[in-house]
Amino acid sequence: MSEEVIFDEDYTEKLVDWDESDIGKKIPKRITKNGTYYNETVVQVFCQFCASEFIGPSREAGGFLGGHECLHAWEVSQALGREDGLVE
Template identity: 65%
Template sequence: MEQTIDENDDFTEKQQDWDESDVGKRIIKRVTINGTYLNELIVQVFCRFCGAEFIGPSREAGGFLGGHECLHSWEIAQEMNREDGLTE
């Protein structure tokens, strides 16, 4: 079977506690209750609304961004409802 992963990629076996030095590395294998993740990239992302930051597996970074976006959309909607005077 052909190796599809770049040989220059850095791998880590860390399962938690990722920090800046791990960004860009791949987690060889990560087992969760939802499934087993292989060759997952560690990324650093931040929320453009509140500035919170996250370092971790791509999958969790997506959840972080989606979760923040969802919350902040809700906050904005609440704010707009208050300002348009439609709520009693």
């Protein structure tokens, strides 16, 4: 009996450079400066405001969405501020 490691099809060995083929697969272990993540799923998300897309670990997808939400909220506040400034 061989003891070779069999990677389940639901897992990806990639630690960077995820693409469409990795969506839905899990990353067994991912080490970052902030901590070590286990069994994270690779997901695809997009920003509903500017249509940017992201494929990667769920934690990073959350950061992507949160970051875009913050940016676009800021843009809106700037636009509103500008309109208010034009009113004389």
